[in-house]
Amino acid sequence: MISTNNISDYSIMNCDCFEMMKSIPDKSIDLILCDPPYNLANYSTGNMNFSWRTEVNNDVAEWDEKPLNPFDLVEDFKRILKPNGNIFIFTSYNLIGKYHEAFDKEFDTFQFMVWHKTNPIPNIRKSSFLNSCELIVCLWNKGHKWNFSKQNEMHNFIESPICMGVERLKNPKHPTQKPVKILEHIIKIASNENDLVFDMFMGVGSTGIAARNLNRRFLGFEVDKVYYNAASDRLKRQTYKANNIKNIKDSCNDINYIAV
Numbered sequence: 001m002i003s004t005n006n007i008s009d010y011s012i013m014n015c016d017c018f019e020m021m022k023s024i025p026d027k028s029i030d031l032i033l034c035d036p037p038y039n040l041a042n043y044s045t046g047n048m049n050f051s052w053r054t055e056v057n058n059d060v061a062e063w064d065e066k067p068l069n070p071f072d073l074v075e076d077f078k079r080i081l082k083p084n085g086n087i088f089i090f091t092s093y094n095l096i097g098k099y100h101e102a103f104d105k106e107f108d109t110f111q112f113m114v115w116h117k118t119n120p121i122p123n124i125r126k127s128s129f130l131n132s133c134e135l136i137v138c139l140w141n142k143g144h145k146w147n148f149s150k151q152n153e154m155h156n157f158i159e160s161p162i163c164m165g166v167e168r169l170k171n172p173k174h175p176t177q178k179p180v181k182i183l184e185h186i187i188k189i190a191s192n193e194n195d196l197v198f199d200m201f202m203g204v205g206s207t208g209i210a211a212r213n214l215n216r217r218f219l220g221f222e223v224d225k226v227y228y229n230a231a232s233d234r235l236k237r238q239t240y241k242a243n244n245i246k247n248i249k250d251s252c253n254d255i256n257y258i259a260v
Helices: 017-023 071-080 093-106 180-190 206-213 225-254
Strands: 010-014 029-034 081-091 109-117 133-140 157-160 196-199 217-222
Touching (some): 017 071, 081 093, 093 133, 157 180, 196 206
Parallel strands (some): 010 217, 029 196, 109 157
Antiparallel strands (some): 109 133
């Protein structure tokens, strides 16, 4: 059994999430925030190579080819979530109906958010819309935690660029790495400080970084060893940086200033 009460900052595991979730105690998770495979492989038009930019990876990855059934998540999600907890699941158009079928009757509220990517991959063939939006399933029961801010900040619509620049890992390069900014926005709304955030499809650890940035505890699972190692390295660096900042602040507070 995983001792969630003993997680003071973060705990991550290289494991099969469906097996390891059985070890999470009942009603111990404050926020489930995850990015499962979208199963878009069947819709792929193949990778595209260009002389003037990097390859467009339409095939995503081999792990996306394995079918994901949202019904397989229902039992454990309901069991491990606290009564006042929240669930946010990144997904795509092809699975949103299946998530609704699986979860709508299980929670008081089933909503969705739209993430608009301001820098989507260009449509080279100019034959359809740019693929600039992703969907996020939102689930909760009455009495759930909810940090409502201003009306104009609480739309179910978020905009940001695709993860890029120094934030984007180059090795390994995860094809669906999410921007920390988007994850922090959700975490701020749906949890409080010291709450436990859980991501069972952790990838390279972006949810963990966002959680720790906001002083939330984090539990993460990842089956791919390469991604797990990348997540571990990122979280260690984040913790080292955070501790150094804290030590500097503490040292400054300890200084006795003498008026002259």
